[in-house]
Amino acid sequence: MKIIIIGGVAAGAKTAAKTKRSLPEAEVHIYTKDNYVSYSACGMPYYIAGDFQDWKQLIIRTKEEFEKSGINIHTRKLVTKIMPSEKRILIEDVDTKEVEYQEYDKLVISTGAEPIIPEYANGLKGVYPLRTLDDGIRLKQGMLKANHITIIGGGYIAVELVEGFIKNNKKVTLVERSQFVLSMLDEDISALVQDYILEHSNGLVKIINNDIVNNISETDNTVTVSTEKGQEFTTDMVVVAAGVRPCIDIAAEAGIKLGKTGAIKVNSRMETNIKDIYACGDCVEKVNMISNTPVWIPLGSTANKEGRVCAINVSGGVEDFEGIMGSAVLRFMDLNISRTGLTEKDALKLGYDTVSVIITKRDRAGYMPEVKNITLKLVADRRSHKILGAQAIGCGDADKRVNTVSIGLLRGITVEELIDVDLTYAPPFSTSIDILISAAQILKSKIS
Amino acid sequence: MKIIIIGGVAAGAKTAAKTKRSLPEAEVHIYTKDNYVSYSACGMPYYIAGDFQDWKQLIIRTKEEFEKSGINIHTRKLVTKIMPSEKRILIEDVDTKEVEYQEYDKLVISTGAEPIIPEYANGLKGVYPLRTLDDGIRLKQGMLKANHITIIGGGYIAVELVEGFIKNNKKVTLVERSQFVLSMLDEDISALVQDYILEHSNGLVKIINNDIVNNISETDNTVTVSTEKGQEFTTDMVVVAAGVRPCIDIAAEAGIKLGKTGAIKVNSRMETNIKDIYACGDCVEKVNMISNTPVWIPLGSTANKEGRVCAINVSGGVEDFEGIMGSAVLRFMDLNISRTGLTEKDALKLGYDTVSVIITKRDRAGYMPEVKNITLKLVADRRSHKILGAQAIGCGDADKRVNTVSIGLLRGITVEELIDVDLTYAPPFSTSIDILISAAQILKSKIS
Secondary structure (H helix, E strand, C coil): CEEEEECCCCHHHHHHHHHHHHCCCCEEEEECCCCCCCECHHHHHHHHHCCCCCHHHHECCCHHHHHHCCEEEECCEEEEEEEHHHCEEEEEECCCCCEEEEECCEEEECCCEEECCCHHHCCCCCEECCCCHHHHHHHHHHHHHCCEEEEECCCHHHHHHHHHHHHCCCEEEEEECCCCCCCCCCHHHHHHHHHHHHHCCCCCEEEEECCCEEEEEECCCCEEEEECCCCEEEECEEEECCCEEECCHHHHHCCCCECCCCCECCCCCCECCCCCEEECCCCECEEECCCCEEECCCCHHHHHHHHHHHHHHHCCCCCCCCCECCCEEEEECCEEEEEEECCHHHHHHCCCCEEEEEEEEECCCCCCCCCCEEEEEEEEECCCCEEEEEEEEECCCHHHHHHHHHHHHHCCCEHHHHHHCCCCCCCCCCCCCCHHHHHHHHHHHHHC | CEEEEECCCCHHHHHHHHHHHHCCCCEEEEECCCCCCCECHHHHHHHHHCCCCCHHHHECCCHHHHHHCCEEEECCEEEEEEECCCCEEEEEECCCCCEEEEECCEEEECCCEEECCCHHHCCCCCEEECCCHHHHHHHHHHHHHCCEEEEECCCHHHHHHHHHHHHCCCEEEEEECCCCCCCCCCHHHHHHHHHHHHHCCCCCEEEEECCCEEEEEECCCCEEEEECCCCEEEECEEEECCCEEECCHHHHHCCCCECCCCCECCCCCCECCCCCEEECCCCECEEECCCCEEECCCCHHHHHHHHHHHHHHHCCCCCCCCCECCCEEEEECCEEEEEEECCHHHHHHCCCCEEEEEEEEECCCCCCCCCCEEEEEEEEECCCCEEEEEEEEECCCHHHHHHHHHHHHHCCCEHHHHHHCCCCCCCCCCCCCCHHHHHHHHHHHHHC
């Protein structure tokens, strides 16, 4: 049995490791155009910030460790073609350009996603994407020499990078097409996040909203950025964090079906439409378990879970990956920002009759010296009373409340049931009636 | 409409406040033998520790604030008798011993619980209980003068007090009848807690296990403690934290039904067996929602919820309190200790065929400087695959994982479903596969 895995960052590395454990006699290969396998891409903003110094800490399992456990790692090898009828792939060596064919019994596509780089930015040396570990190392080197950095985009990674840059005392201009950063949150929450960023960055950060960068030009030393609304400014470097797209080209060419979102369509066993070809990780479409609709939200936690499920099925077992709930968390300095389920705007788009509440309350007893505030938004469906989602931000323990909701979403918990949950209480951990329960109580009175 | 509430710490205060808001024309009275109403008893260990200096911070709502909103507060008034057939109560003034009758339309019993003081300790000035705010103030004054303090009992409050005492550089001897402190946890967890206490108290703490204090004698300056197994030592003061019992005497005398646990039996609307008499808070029995068995676990969070439900029903509305899940949390220095649902020993007693896992894992990505370990125990029912409970300890964010499980318990979540939960992930908040998911994955393989 020969199993070939294309891509080896999160889902691919997980699939390889678990498959080899389940089928010790199988031949397991990872082919990647990258220099590294099995690393924490999510950790790069903290390496850049200087929270730790050695990028090697981001590597979860080295090539040597994989090879010691009998997994063959082929780095700098680009898979250019999948030939399902012959059950083989075409591989090009990134350096020598030599090509070779390899046959497989089972193939796993975990090619991940790639940053969307606008055409005007192509090939400019002052422009930095952040996707691979090499990108992270290069970005950090660039940052250390820069005084002013421009970030295109205002999503999770952009906000994490702002933290890293201001910790290094860099000036930052962030250009975000939406009204506020973090447009994947409802505006009543993302407005608060943006305020917090501006108030807690020592004047180093400027945010341009409702505008798009439409040109970048560079000389030897400076980069000039222009926006659609006519702003123009010079900067030392530009980080492009304006979204990613799934790497699906070779899959699509081979006749592997894509979903509505443009990512690879798989069933709950991570099988594509072609026999013996599986896919997992950032290149595949997922199901939102609350709305039961296809979504494409590439996240490291999901990739790892999919890799596990993929490995079990590749190895002859049976396991299902049920989908995602839109759970996410990030940090900006002392502020925790997290969400699960549907935002109110998502829910409205999907046709729900939403009812929501947004409240601010202490995260623990008011007399505890560590007390901080949390702002929580809870969204429910007026008809079924089911909780649809939660968003929380705060310097207090916001993430705890959101995770608590996430498990309730799995079983369609109602507002009334949420009131009944017995949450842990002691003064260092919560108020005697936790903000989550308070919010549910208010929602209940709004519904009835 | 005249509503009388007996006792006003948590449940009683909550009932009074919410009832008055719902029925502004009603006459609402709280009678208490205590000097204060509406305070956070759970916060006293932190006041004693010196985490904050003014005990008045523990008062949630002052007598004056209650009276401003039209609620009548009668402190130092002991209710000695309930006469349901006449719908009145007998009240004795604690100072003057004068008695009076008061009639009610609806009566709420929220008399709380009282510490169990062994007979040999009665009336000794070196013996300190910790239940009322006055107890807390007196205990702190005593502690400040003491060098060596003995604690009888090793439950939540005892462990919280150990933290407070060693922060004040006091020597502590704790006598606990069980093998380890925190006997409400499984021994594989409580053993770790006890080790942690001993290792993180600068040699100030000695714990005597499997033994019981059976005598205390005192002179002017010292107190001598003797144990059943023949130990004898002198100490400066003794804190009795060996359990509490529900204050049910006047209720029982009046014919109000008690439950199996000896606490007042109420239905989900907080109604006793006698018309127009309600009860809530630490004096009532609760239902464990997982096992559907009666339990008596007096906790501030539960008391507050019961007070809310009681107020709604007293005011003519309809609301149910469904029960508890045994959720609790406490802190010892940097260690967080929390539980929800059934422990394995509880579950075995109830006849479940349990399967459990105990694992230690990082609470966030290993390269984050703040990373700490958590040890998590997950207990499930082998037959139904349902999760029965979780216990977690660690200097990392243990409590988050336990709260996440608590909401799953409400809906009888299975091991397989827990694997599917989409928990928030970012390097400062969790590992890409959270310890909770890892534990569920191991449990699944143990079951199948």
